Amino acid sequence: MYYSDDVINEVLSRNDIVDVIGSYASLKKKGANYEACCPFHHEKTPSFKVNREKQMYHCFGCGVGGNVFTFVMEYENLNFPEAVERLAERAGVQLPEKSMNAQERSREQYKITLREMNKTAAAYFHYILKHSQHGEKAYEYFHETRGLSDETINKFALGYSDIYRDDLYRYLKSKGYTDDQMKGSGLVEISEKEGGVDKFWNRAMIPILDINGKVIAFGGRVMGDGKPKYINTSDTAVFDKSHTLFAMNIARRSRRKGFICCEGYMDVISMHQAGFDNAVASLGTAFTFGHAGIIKRYADEVYLAYDSDGAGVEATKKVIAILREVGVGARVINMRPYKDPDEFIQNLGSEAFEERIKKAESGMMFLARIYSEEYDQSDPGELTKFQNQIARELAYIEDDLERNNYVDAIARKYVIDKDALAAKVHAYGVAGTAKPEIVERETRRLQEQQGYEEFPGDQSAGAPGRPETKDNKTAKLLLTWLVNRPELFARLDGVVSEADFEPGIYRTVADKLYSQYREKHKVEPAVVVNTFQDVEEQRLVAGMLQTDLAIDMTEEEVGNAITEVVKKIKLASIKKQLESENDMMKVQQLIKDRKKIEKFKVIL
Structure with a gap:
C-alpha cells in the first residue's frame, strides 16, 4: 500500500460520502439514508442507499457497496492509491511521496511516458486530418463514406497517418522521445537497416482510450487497397487488447440499459453518433474473459450486435458462452437484412434499430434458432444431434425456474417432447457440468494467461470466490x-x-x-x-x-x-x-x- 493508515483516514475524514456521491448521482434524503437510482446499473426504482453516519453506500439491487474510496474506484475505474490521490486532491489534502522503490518508480514513469506519447500522436494525426492536404482522403472516408459528422470526428479525435513511412517517427523525435520509448509504444519499429519506421502510415486513425479516457493505442484503416485493411497497436505496457474495450470510457457513463457489443470500432462510432452511447467493441482479438470481467463491473446484461454473416454468428455463440460463464446475460440484436449496425442504421435509421433492441432475442433462444438452422430437422439423426446440442446448452442454466421455462419454450417451438428434453438436460448435469468445448478452451487459455478472475483475492473462509458456509x-x-x-x-x-x-x-x-x-x-x-x-x-x-x-x-x-x-x-x-x-x-x-x-x- 502506498499510503499509511493515518494518511488514508485523513483523506477519508475530509471527504463526506454524501457530498462525493452527490456529485455523481442525484441523492434524496429518506429517513437515515440518502437514496438514488444506482449509478452502476440500470433501474427505475431507487435501491442505492448512502448512509452519512456510517460513511457507507450499498445498492440492494446489484450488490455494489463500500466507502467513498470504493465508490471512486468503481465509478472511475481507479486502483486504491489512485482513488486516494483523487479524493486527496478534492479535499486539499497534501499527500506524502509514494513509497515506491526505484524499479516501481521507473516502471510507473515509463507508463506515463507512453501515455503522453500516444496523446501527442493522437493530436498530430487529428491535425493532419483537419489541416493537411494529405488528410483530405481520410476526412472524405470518415465524412462521406462512413457518414460521420464533424462533431463525431472531433469527439473521437479521429485522424490520419501521413503517406511518409517515417513521418510520425520524425515528429516524435522532435518532441524529445527516444528510439527505445517509441519502440515500446508500438507506434514505431526500429531497425539497424531502416531506422525508425512508422507502424501506421497512409491510414485513417482511430485513437483507443482506456477506461479513464487516456490514449493508449490506435487502430488504423488503410486508405486504398493495401493489406491488411485494419491494424491495431500491438500490446504494450499500457495496452492489453484482451482487457480493453473500445469506447468503454464513454459507454460506462451511459444511462442506457446494459452495453451493446459490436465487432469493430467503426460500428461503435456510428452507433454513438446515432445516440447509442452504450456501444463498445473488442479490438483486433476475440472477445475474452478479460472483456467480460470489465463488462460485469457495470452491467448484468449485454446486447450483441455482431455481423450477421457466418463468422459473426460463430463469434456471437462464443461471446454468449463467455458471458454466461461469468454471470452476465446476453441478448442478440437481429440486423437482417443488413450485415452490421453501421449498415443497418445508415439504411433504416436509429428508430428502427431501437425497435430491434427491444425485440432482441435472448442468448438461449438465439442458440436454439441457430442450431435448428445448422441441423437438418427432417433427418432423425440430425434432429437427435440438434436436441442433444440444445440440452447441453440448457444444462448450463443454474436457476431452476429459468431453466424449466426455456425447456418449455424450446420444446413447444421446435416440437420436442418436453419430458424427454428435460431428462436429457438433467443427464448433462444441471448448471453446466457438461461445458461446451469453447468455454473449456477459453477457461484453459484464461488460466494460462492468469487474466480475468471473477472473484479475486483471499481464498480463506468468508472470502469472495468460495461458497458461503x-x-x-x-x-x-x-x-x-x-x-x-x-x-x-x-x-x-x-x-x-x-x-x-x-x-x-x-x-x-x-x-x-x-x-x-x-x-x-x-x-x-x-x-x-x-x-x-x-x-x-x-x-x-x-x-x-x-x-x-x-x-x-x-x-x-x-x-x-x-x-x-x-x-x-x-x-x-x-x-x-x-x-x-x-x-x-x-x-x-x-x-x-x-x-x-x-x-x-x-x-x-
Whole structure:
C-alpha cells in the first residue's frame, strides 16, 4: 500500500460520502439514508442507499457497496492509491511521496511516458486530418463514406497517418522521445537497416482510450487497397487488447440499459453518433474473459450486435458462452437484412434499430434458432444431434425456474417432447457440468494467461470466490449486529471475541471492529472497509456493515436473534478448540464454557 493508515483516514475524514456521491448521482434524503437510482446499473426504482453516519453506500439491487474510496474506484475505474490521490486532491489534502522503490518508480514513469506519447500522436494525426492536404482522403472516408459528422470526428479525435513511412517517427523525435520509448509504444519499429519506421502510415486513425479516457493505442484503416485493411497497436505496457474495450470510457457513463457489443470500432462510432452511447467493441482479438470481467463491473446484461454473416454468428455463440460463464446475460440484436449496425442504421435509421433492441432475442433462444438452422430437422439423426446440442446448452442454466421455462419454450417451438428434453438436460448435469468445448478452451487459455478472475483475492473462509458456509453467514450476522448496535460489545464482553471468528475476511473485520470499540467506544465501518483494497472484498464487507437487520422486529425478537447467533459462533469455536486441544485442564475449561454459553441469553 502506498499510503499509511493515518494518511488514508485523513483523506477519508475530509471527504463526506454524501457530498462525493452527490456529485455523481442525484441523492434524496429518506429517513437515515440518502437514496438514488444506482449509478452502476440500470433501474427505475431507487435501491442505492448512502448512509452519512456510517460513511457507507450499498445498492440492494446489484450488490455494489463500500466507502467513498470504493465508490471512486468503481465509478472511475481507479486502483486504491489512485482513488486516494483523487479524493486527496478534492479535499486539499497534501499527500506524502509514494513509497515506491526505484524499479516501481521507473516502471510507473515509463507508463506515463507512453501515455503522453500516444496523446501527442493522437493530436498530430487529428491535425493532419483537419489541416493537411494529405488528410483530405481520410476526412472524405470518415465524412462521406462512413457518414460521420464533424462533431463525431472531433469527439473521437479521429485522424490520419501521413503517406511518409517515417513521418510520425520524425515528429516524435522532435518532441524529445527516444528510439527505445517509441519502440515500446508500438507506434514505431526500429531497425539497424531502416531506422525508425512508422507502424501506421497512409491510414485513417482511430485513437483507443482506456477506461479513464487516456490514449493508449490506435487502430488504423488503410486508405486504398493495401493489406491488411485494419491494424491495431500491438500490446504494450499500457495496452492489453484482451482487457480493453473500445469506447468503454464513454459507454460506462451511459444511462442506457446494459452495453451493446459490436465487432469493430467503426460500428461503435456510428452507433454513438446515432445516440447509442452504450456501444463498445473488442479490438483486433476475440472477445475474452478479460472483456467480460470489465463488462460485469457495470452491467448484468449485454446486447450483441455482431455481423450477421457466418463468422459473426460463430463469434456471437462464443461471446454468449463467455458471458454466461461469468454471470452476465446476453441478448442478440437481429440486423437482417443488413450485415452490421453501421449498415443497418445508415439504411433504416436509429428508430428502427431501437425497435430491434427491444425485440432482441435472448442468448438461449438465439442458440436454439441457430442450431435448428445448422441441423437438418427432417433427418432423425440430425434432429437427435440438434436436441442433444440444445440440452447441453440448457444444462448450463443454474436457476431452476429459468431453466424449466426455456425447456418449455424450446420444446413447444421446435416440437420436442418436453419430458424427454428435460431428462436429457438433467443427464448433462444441471448448471453446466457438461461445458461446451469453447468455454473449456477459453477457461484453459484464461488460466494460462492468469487474466480475468471473477472473484479475486483471499481464498480463506468468508472470502469472495468460495461458497458461503453456514458458519460464515452466522459470523456475518453478528458483525452486522455489532455495527448496528455498538452497545453489544459491552454486553458480549467475556462471552464472544474476535478470536472466535474463523480466519479470513470476517475475522479481519471482527479484529478491526473490536479494536475500534476498545480504543474509541464506537465503530467506524468506513475505516474497516479500507482494510481491503480489492473491490469485491470491499463489496462483501460493505454489504454486511451497511445492512439494517432490526426492521419490523421487537426488542425481544432482536435479543433472541442475537442470542442464537452468538451461541452458534461460540459453540463452533469451542468445538474446533476441543478437536485440537491436548491439555486436559484446558479441555475441562472449554467444556465449562460450552455449558455456560448454552444458558446464555441477550436481554436488550
